[in-house]
Amino acid sequence: MRRWVVVVIAGSALLTGCSSGQQPKDDLQVATTLVAATPAPSPAVTARPAGSVVPLGAGATAMVADPTTHTLAVAMSRPAAVLLYSLDDPAQPPRAVPLPGPANQLSLAGAGGPLLVPVGIAGQLVRITLPAGTVTPVRLDGAPLSAAQAGTTTLVGLRDRGVAVLDGDRVVRTITGTAGADELVGVGGKAVLLDKLRTAVFDVDPAATRMGAGLRAGDGATNEVTDRYGRVLVIDTRGGELLAFSADPVFMRQRYPVPGGAYGIAYDSTRDLAWVTLTERNEVVGFDVAGGEPVERYRFPTVHQPNAVAVDPGTGRVLVASADGGGIQVMTP
Numbered sequence: 185m186r187r188w189v190v191v192v193i194a195g196s197a198l199l200t201g202c203s204s205g206q207q208p209k210d211d212l213q214v215a216t217t218l219v220a221a222t223p224a225p226s227p228a229v230t231a232r233p234a235g236s237v238v239p240l241g242a243g244a245t246a247m248v249a250d251p252t253t254h255t256l257a258v259a260m261s262r263p264a265a266v267l268l269y270s271l272d273d274p275a276q277p278p279r280a281v282p283l284p285g286p287a288n289q290l291s292l293a294g295a296g297g298p299l300l301v302p303v304g305i306a307g308q309l310v311r312i313t314l315p316a317g318t319v320t321p322v323r324l325d326g327a328p329l330s331a332a333q334a335g336t337t338t339l340v341g342l343r344d345r346g347v348a349v350l351d352g353d354r355v356v357r358t359i360t361g362t363a364g365a366d367e368l369v370g371v372g373g374k375a376v377l378l379d380k381l382r383t384a385v386f387d388v389d390p391a392a393t394r395m396g397a398g399l400r401a402g403d404g405a406t407n408e409v410t411d412r413y414g415r416v417l418v419i420d421t422r423g424g425e426l427l428a429f430s431a432d433p434v435f436m437r438q439r440y441p442v443p444g445g446a447y448g449i450a451y452d453s454t455r456d457l458a459w460v461t462l463t464e465r466n467e468v469v470g471f472d473v474a475g476g477e478p479v480e481r482y483r484f485p486t487v488h489q490p491n492a493v494a495v496d497p498g499t500g501r502v503l504v505a506s507a508d509g510g511g512i513q514v515m516t517p
Contacts, residue, residue, distance in 0.1 A: 220366075220380040221404025221422040223491050223507070224445035224464045231466070231485035233504075235515025238274050244505035244512070245288050249450075249494040252296040253314040256494060258505060258512065259301070261286035266301060268317055271496050274503070274514050281317045284308060289367065293333040302328030302340060309340050309350075322353045329365055335373035337390040341365025347377065349390050359388060361395030369410050371431040376416045378408050385418065385434050399434045402427055411473060412453045419446050419460065426460065426471070426478060440478050442469070447491055448504075454497040457481065461490040461504060468493060468504050470517060487513045 246259040256269040264286045267278040285305035297314035304327035311320040326342035338350040346360040363386045367378040375388040383405045387396030404422020418427040428438040445464030456474035470482035487510035494503045504513040
């Protein structure tokens with residue numbers, strides 16, 4: 185088995201967003217037609233999911249836990265809404281917060297919220313206070329795909345338009361470049377952007393007007409999360425790997441094989457556990473990522489099509505959401 189190793193990347197693999205007549209237009213493109221990776225379909229469930237399962241009428245599209253307000257937020261597409269559950273007792277009926285359209289990503293602006301919900305079809309970033317559920321929409325010139333907090337600044341990834349930099353509810357500038365703004369995570373006062381179509385990550389400086397350098401991220405990257413060491417952990421679904429990047433500049437530091445259709449990822453900052461869902465196996469695996477290579481600590485059977493995972497670092501409780509109506513699984517390792 186391949187080990188979790190330090191990887192040296194040649195300088196030619198970097199993309200600065202500029203090109204010359206002597207260079208390819210896109211150093212990160214490796215095929216004429218690009219197709220973003222998607223979660224592998226799950227087989228029928230053959231093992232009883234660990235812990236308990238909270239029924240859910242439809243499939244979940246995204247999920248995040250806020251330990252400060254003890255809130256679990258779950259995005260639903262039919263109808264378009266965010267369900268707010270109590271982390272202390274997820275079996276209790278949730279508060280439903282209607283959205284102007286479906287959302288595929290959720291993030292926190294900080295401990296205690298607010299929740300950042302990009303709603304592309306409505307051209308809005310929706311801020312939701314926790315746990316009350318009060319909604320504040322921000323209209324944008326474009327279709328929001330992702331959002332993240334970078335220091336005191338809110339960044340919103342827009343389809344084909346770059347990254348909008350917000351001061352409160354006002355757009356102060358747009359960071360342009362060639363990257364698709366599919367997913368953003370804050371790293372200190374800056375951010376790292378994941379372009380799923382080209383399976384690459386890019387540095388984003390809120391004070392800049394152009395995106396920073398980019399680097400290839402496996403064969404089909406789908407999701408990313410930051411850890412307390414300032415790294416960005418990226419799931420390469422198509423390549424079956426867990427990748428670790430430093431930021432500013434982006435540089436691949438480590439990679440580790442994770443077979444089984446790796447897709448969803450969440451990080452427990454208290455226990456240094458990266459929880460990764462395996463949709464080909466209906467499983468979730470907990471890796472200790474504090475050392476030189478990940479060490480598998482836990483492996484549990486899950487609900488069907490476990491596309492989303494969240495963790496409460498206060499209690500260590502892990503929550504896995506089914507994308508096709510199988511419910512929300514709640515377990516304590």
